[in-house]
Amino acid sequence: MRKAEKKQAGGSGREREISLSLKLNTLIAVIILIVSAVLVTISYDSFSKTAYIPYTEKLLEAEKRLTDSTEDPLSDVVLLYRTTELPGFDEARSETVRTQDPNALNEFLLQYGVEPKTGRLTRVEELMKPIVDEDGNVHMADAIDMTQYWNNLGLGLTYFVSDLGITRIQIVVERETGGYLELLKMGGSMDSFMGTTILSYGNKTEHAEAVERYLAQKEHKPFFLSVEDRTELVQVTPMERDGLRFYLIFSADVTATEEAQTAFLRRSLLLVGLMTVAAITVMVFLLRRMTVKPLKALTRAATNFAAGGEGVRREEIAELDIRSKDEIGTLYREIRSMQGRIIDSTERITRMTAEKQRISTELELATRIQTDMLPNVFPPFPERKEFDVYALMDPAKEVGGDFYDFFLVDEDHLALVIADVSGKGVPAALFMMISKIMVQDRVKSGLSPAQALRQVNEAILENNSEDMFVTVWLGVLELSTGKLTAANAGHEYPVVMEPGGSFTLFKDPHGFVVGAMPGMKYREYELRLAPGAKLFVYTDGVPEAANEEAELFGTARLQAALNDAAAGTPEQILRQVRAAVDAFVGRAEQFDDLTMLCLEYRGTEAQPSRQEA
Numbered sequence: 001m002r003k004a005e006k007k008q009a010g011g012s013g014r015e016r017e018i019s020l021s022l023k024l025n026t027l028i029a030v031i032i033l034i035v036s037a038v039l040v041t042i043s044y045d046s047f048s049k050t051a052y053i054p055y056t057e058k059l060l061e062a063e064k065r066l067t068d069s070t071e072d073p074l075s076d077v078v079l080l081y082r083t084t085e086l087p088g089f090d091e092a093r094s095e096t097v098r099t100q101d102p103n104a105l106n107e108f109l110l111q112y113g114v115e116p117k118t119g120r121l122t123r124v125e126e127l128m129k130p131i132v133d134e135d136g137n138v139h140m141a142d143a144i145d146m147t148q149y150w151n152n153l154g155l156g157l158t159y160f161v162s163d164l165g166i167t168r169i170q171i172v173v174e175r176e177t178g179g180y181l182e183l184l185k186m187g188g189s190m191d192s193f194m195g196t197t198i199l200s201y202g203n204k205t206e207h208a209e210a211v212e213r214y215l216a217q218k219e220h221k222p223f224f225l226s227v228e229d230r231t232e233l234v235q236v237t238p239m240e241r242d243g244l245r246f247y248l249i250f251s252a253d254v255t256a257t258e259e260a261q262t263a264f265l266r267r268s269l270l271l272v273g274l275m276t277v278a279a280i281t282v283m284v285f286l287l288r289r290m291t292v293k294p295l296k297a298l299t300r301a302a303t304n305f306a307a308g309g310e311g312v313r314r315e316e317i318a319e320l321d322i323r324s325k326d327e328i329g330t331l332y333r334e335i336r337s338m339q340g341r342i343i344d345s346t347e348r349i350t351r352m353t354a355e356k357q358r359i360s361t362e363l364e365l366a367t368r369i370q371t372d373m374l375p376n377v378f379p380p381f382p383e384r385k386e387f388d389v390y391a392l393m394d395p396a397k398e399v400g401g402d403f404y405d406f407f408l409v410d411e412d413h414l415a416l417v418i419a420d421v422s423g424k425g426v427p428a429a430l431f432m433m434i435s436k437i438m439v440q441d442r443v444k445s446g447l448s449p450a451q452a453l454r455q456v457n458e459a460i461l462e463n464n465s466e467d468m469f470v471t472v473w474l475g476v477l478e479l480s481t482g483k484l485t486a487a488n489a490g491h492e493y494p495v496v497m498e499p500g501g502s503f504t505l506f507k508d509p510h511g512f513v514v515g516a517m518p519g520m521k522y523r524e525y526e527l528r529l530a531p532g533a534k535l536f537v538y539t540d541g542v543p544e545a546a547n548e549e550a551e552l553f554g555t556a557r558l559q560a561a562l563n564d565a566a567a568g569t570p571e572q573i574l575r576q577v578r579a580a581v582d583a584f585v586g587r588a589e590q591f592d593d594l595t596m597l598c599l600e601y602r603g604t605e606a607q608p609s610r611q612e613a
Contacts, residue, residue: 036275040268055252058164059222059235062250078242084202093202102198170249172208180208210234211247230255386479390570391597401428402539402595403436412479415443418597419472420539435470449474449487450522460515469515473537482529482603487522489514492540499532503562531603541592545581548588553581570598
């Protein structure tokens with residue numbers, strides 16, 4: 001007895017030892033990963049801070065030279081800006097850009113010089129007059145002074161910072177009329193002004209990325225900017241001279257440093273990845289050694305339980321020799337408890353499945369009954385040539401509350417009905433069947449549309465404890481004349497097409513819905529359908545069909561779809577409208593019943609145009 005107790009106590013101690021070892025190794029692996037990540041982060045941050053210091057110092061030195069220098073290398077900026085306002089400058093620049101040749105702009109600039117005393121821009125022939133004596137001799141020294149400005153245009157600034165290794169220098173002026181003027185752009189060497197650089201001289205643009213970034217950051221310091229295929233560190237210095245506000249932009253190419261930074265990060269991530277793999281390998285080894293055996297036992301027990309099927313008894317739930325109090329023991333006890341709950345749930349699901357199957361069978365039967373209640377054989381009156389009619393209904397659920405109907409009241413009168421019952425599902429379907437029978441009965445008894453709707457309204461209100469109602473459009477067409485007498489009880493507007501015309505929404509007079517309020521009276525109106533005219537009626541499920549962005553199909557798209565198919569038969573028209581709705585809705589779920597009816601009146605002879613009564 002003591003030996004067994006000692007063995008059991010030793011087993012429990014071993015289980016605690018394994019659990020403690022697992023937790024300790026897990027903690028060590030996590031600490032290794034955290035320390036590695038911290039070291040990589042610190043190293044990367046240190047690299048980022050030190051790698052760009054030389055470039056930053058160059059840019060700040062260039063700015064300091066400008067602000068501290070007594071020579072003022074920007075003395076010609078205002079004059080340079082005024083050259084862009086000279087008559088003909090834009091044309092000369094456009095020609096230079098078009099031909100990719102600076103000669104057009106150079107020849108234009110050489111027509112002007114700087115008056116030595118005033119510093120104003122003046123045409124060369126005017127400047128030459130004071131330096132030509134009476135004998136026609138030219139004082140060459142003065143002439144050279146006046147034209148030398150153009151020969152060294154913008155190079156003073158380049159000389160000033162060329163020893164700093166600046167990649168690019170740019171002057172941008174903020175235009176009063178909006179946008180920017182790229183006054184000058186050149187590289188950091190003396191020979192880079194000519195050629196492609198002069199193509200940027202005087203370039204008007206809506207955006208200057210460097211300036212806009214500088215203004216957005218609200219801090220005077222260098223920042224990174226992507227330029228073509230390289231990365232530059234940019235320093236923007238706002239300047240003002242003689243009322244002209246401009247920005248001086250110095251740029252240093254840091255592409256190589258950025259690539260080195262990326263390579264450093266790649267190596268660091270590789271190191272962290274290797275350390276992670278090593279830690280995971282150790283963890284997998286420990287987990288396999290300490291947990292695989294009891295987990296396999298649990299797996300076998302769970303598999304045997306699952307293989308037992310529906311006839312598994314409670315006493316067959318797995319009994320394993322697992323008495324540890326660590327996670328494995330907790331898992332074992334939870335599995336046992338879960339197995340009991342599974343048996344209970346299986347019994348409930350079996351009962352629910354049988355009940356659901358019964359309900360599904362009854363709904364399928366209800367769907368067939370509802371379908372059989374509506375006219376579904378087309379053409380419905382093949383012997384009648386005066387008209388063609390087609391209708392379809394697609395409920396949002398198994399059964400719906402929409403319905404349509406058409407029937408011959410007598411040999412010369414065709415009744416057309418389309419309606420929408422409040423609500424959906426089985427209650428709406430039952431209410432729909434009652435409403436359909438009531439409407440058909442009143443119309444066949446010889447009542448006009450308004451009289452029929454009035455009597456149906458009162459009949460429904462006699463026993464309507466659920467407060468349901470129905471919107472109805474009801475029309476009776478006199479086949480010999482094309483006269484359509486109709487009434488609308490809160491339903492959608494019909495859409496009518498004259499022969500050779502297009503479908504147009506007809507805003508008929510509306511009455512209140514049927515079944516909501518006693519004593520309601522409904523107003524009739526008449527339409528004259530000429531041979532070839534078409535009538536389209538529908539429920540609100542068509543214009544209110546919504547896509548995944550909750551945008552409605554709407555009557556405008558409905559009219560467009562109708563007019564696209566206007567030349568077709570009623571069946572072709574309805575199928576094209578349905579295709580347009582499906583394409584618009586996409587994968588969104590159908591929210592409401594969708595019902596449509598289309599009539600083409602062919603008549604026996606030409607009828608007069610439509611008139612409203």
